[in-house]
Amino acid sequence: MKGRQPWVSARAGAAVAILATVSGCGSSQDTPAETAATSFYRALDTGDETGACAWLAPKTREELEKSSSKDCPNALRAETVTSPGAFRDVTVYGTMAQIRYAEETVFVTRFRSGWRVMALGCTPQAVGPYDCEIKGA
Template identity: 40%
Template sequence: MRWVWIPAAAALLLTGCAPAADPVVRDTAQRFLDADPATACGLLSPRAMEDLTRHGRETCPDALPGVRAPAGSVTEVTVWGSDAQAKAVAETLFLHEYEDGWRITGGGCTPTAPEAPYRCLIGGP
């Protein structure tokens, strides 16, 4: 009988941190959606920033308005350990938790075909 509790306890431990991260992920995603371009760029992961400015034609604050959907409210958050997804009215954002906090790894993402679930204008899942 004692062994039945071990898998249940392990599952609880593995999922126990996700609900605590939900408000932080939601706040980070909402700040990105609401922020001016310079502030929003500060919330991007290094890879997403590089993706946005890779052609060297524009700085992040100059390039971001062309690929970011109009601000909306975050409607749903899902956290998987150090990765997360935040769905808003007009787009889906992907986030990763770094040492200094949650950063946007994919923005302007919309669902596509099953073999490539999301197409992102900035970075990716």
């Protein structure tokens, strides 16, 4: 994971602090788009990979399973998903939202059932789209 501490190894020590930052850094209420990302990381933090998978967009989940040749929960266990760091801001346009954290950017998308994580572990590139650790097609 490019030199960052894996989520799995960071769980025990930093969980509370990370959850505080992911959930809005003191903001009183998440937007629905933020809630999807927050819920995903919270589920990972509590070891509920199955719950975390439920917060992924279907295409993202499909790509994750395809690229790892594992089902989604096991693929997430194998992935070294890191803490995104402190929440910075969220930008929403229609069915899409970009949530920027200190360490990475997350893209979420809206379905009729609610917002789901489309890409995470994203870092900007000099040219072109973000490079993401996990994403849909």
